[in-house]
Amino acid sequence: MRRLELGLFVKYRKIIKTSLLIALSATLAVLTGCQQDTANADENVPLSSAEITANLGSKLVTTRATAQKTATKTYQAALANTAYTVDTPYVKVNPYGTSPLTALVLFTTTEKAKVSYTVVGKTNGTSITNTVNGGYQTQHQVPVVGLYAGNNTVKITVTYENGTTTTKTLAITTTSTLPKYIASTKITVSKSNKSEMDIGDNKLTFLVRTTKESFAVDADGAVRWYSTLYVQHMLEPISNGHYLMLTKNDQSGTTYNDLVETDLLGRVYKEYTFDTKTGHSENANSDKTVIHHDILELPNHDLLATVSDGSKYVEDTMVVISHTTGKVTQVIDLKKLLPKSMYESYKASSDGTVDWFHQNAVDYDSNDGSIIISGRNQDMIMKLDLKTAKIKWIYSGKKKSSWPEKYRSLLLTGTAGTTITGGQHGVTLLSDDNGDPSSENILLYNNNIDVTNGDASTSGKYSEGVQYHIDTKTMTIKQTWSYGKTLGKANFTEVIGYTQKLTGNNYLIDFGYKGSGTESNIIEVNGQNQVYNLTVSNPSAKAYVYRAYRLPVYDSSYVFDLNE
DSSP: OHHHHHHHHHHHHHHHHHHHHHHHHHHHHHHHHHHHHHHHHHHHSOOOHHHHHHHHOOEEEOHHHHHTHHHHHHHHHHHHOTTOOSSSOEEEESTTSSOTTEEEEEEEEEEEEEEEEEEOOSSTTOOEEEEOSSOSEEEEEEEEEOOOSSEEEEEEEEEETTSOEEEEEEEEEOOSOOOHHHHTSEEEEEEEOTTTSSOTTTEEEEEEESSSOOEEEOTTOOEEEEOSSOOOSOEEEOTTSOEEEEEOSSTTSSEEOEEEEEOTTOOEEEEEEOOSTTOBOSSTTSOEESEEEEEEEOTTSOEEEEEOOSSSBOSOEEEEEOTTTOOEEEEEEGGGTSOHHHHHSSOOOTTSOBOSSOEEEEEEETTTTEEEEEEGGGTEEEEEETTTOOEEEEEESSOGGGSOGGGGGGBOEEOTTOOOOOSOEEEEEEEEGGGOTTEEEEEEEEOOOOSSSSOTTTTTSOOEEEEEEEETTTTEEEEEEEESGGGGGGGOOSSOOEEEEOSTTEEEEEEEEEGGGTEEEEEEEETTEEEEEEEEEOOGGGOOEEEEEEEESSOTTOOOOTTO
C-alpha cells in the first residue's frame, strides 16, 4: 500500500511539474508576444507633437549677437564722428569677422544725401553697383558687398537733395587668400554671354553647398563673396533682405544645429539653436543636421522648416517656429497624412533609420495658405493646407489603383508629354494665374531617378529643370518648359539639384551632382539656349553645390542700420 501511494505520488508530481512548466512557458510566450507587439506598435505609431517639439528643443539665443556688440559700438562711434567725411571715410573690411569680401564704409555729410557705390569689375559686366536704401541722410552707413580677394577699386557717389553729386574713389584691400575648401575648388566658366544673362547691376550666382563654406561668383567665375562659417543646404533670402543660414554652434563640431538670421556682411540679427536629438546623417561620412534640407519665412515672419522627429523615421516632418520665441508652434508629420504602407514597408538604412519620404523642399502659396513639398524617395510632389494639413493634390508615378481609395481623388493626371518626376528637388511656386490657386505654375529640378515610383524607362538617362502648369479644376498637370534632356547622361545627377526662374525667359539650373559628385554644373539658359555655363569641380569634403541662386547683393528691402 505504501509502495502504491509512493508510486502515485511520484507520478502525480511529474504531472504537476510538467503542467507548471507548460503553463509557465505559455505565460512567458504571451508576455514576450505582448512585448514584441508593443515594440512594433511603438515603432510604427508616429510620435506626438509634444514629443517632437521636445526632441527639437528649439529656442532663441543671443550668443553671436552678443559677441558682435563690441564691434557694433565701435562702428556707432565712428558713424557719430563728424571727422569721417566722404573724403576721409571710416573703412572696415570684414566688419563682423565672417565675411572677408565685404566692408563697412561710414561717413557724415553736412547736408542730407543718398549714397551709391560701385565695386569696379575686372572685366566688362562684372562691376557691382548698389544704392544704399533708406533715403536722404547726413549719417551714411554703406555696406559694401562684392569685393574681390585682394585689391579693389570702389567708387562712392554722394547725391544731395538738390541734385549735385560728389564722387570719391577708394582703394580697399581684402585678404588675398581664399579659405581651404574654396581655394581647392576649381571654378571654370566655359560660356558667359553677359548681354543675355540675367545679371543686372548687382547680381551674383550664390553657390550653396552641402557642407563647408558657401560662396558667390560673378559672370567670370570670380569669387565675390563667401562666409567663413560652414553652411549646410541653407542660405535662404527672407523678406527684409537678410538670409537664413544653417551653421554649427561649434564649427569644429559634427552637427549643424544653429540657424542664424544674418546679412552678407556677417552681422547676426537673430539666432535659433536646436537640440541634437533629431540630428541625422544621410551617410556615414556626413555631419549631422537638424534642419535637413529647406526652410522658408511665412508671411507673419515665423519659419517653416523641414526636420526629423527623433524617431527611426527621418526627414518626414515639418515644424513652424515662432520668430518671437523660437519655439515650435505647429508640427506636420507626413506619417499621419500618407498611407502607412509607404513608411512601414520602406527598407531601413544600415543605421536603422527609415528615410521613406526624404522631404527636400517646401514653398508657400499666400493665395490659399498652402505649401508645396517634394518627397524624393516617393518620387512625389504634393500640396497641402498649412493650417489643417489637409492634402490638396498629389503628383506621383505611383499607379492610381495602388493608392487607397480615399487618396485617388487627390491625384493629378499628367497630360501627353508630361514627365513623371523621379527623385526630384527644389519645387517652387512661380505664380497662381490671376491669383487663383486652382491654376498655378510650379518649377522643380527633376533628377529623373526611379527611387520608388519614377519613370523606369528614362531613369538615369538625363536630369532636367521642369516647369508645370497645374489645373485642380480638371486635376491635370501639364509640362510647359524643360531643359536638360538634350544634355543626356553626362548631366544626370542622382541626387541634389535646383532650378530657378530668372527674369524673362531665363532659367538657372544646378546639376549639382554631375559625374557622381565629381563636379557641379550650373547652366543659365534663355529658353533652350545656353548663355552661361559654370563648372565647380573638385568639391572637397563632399561640398557639392546643393542649390544655385542668382541674387542681387542688395535686396530692395535691405537697410543696414547700426542702431537696429
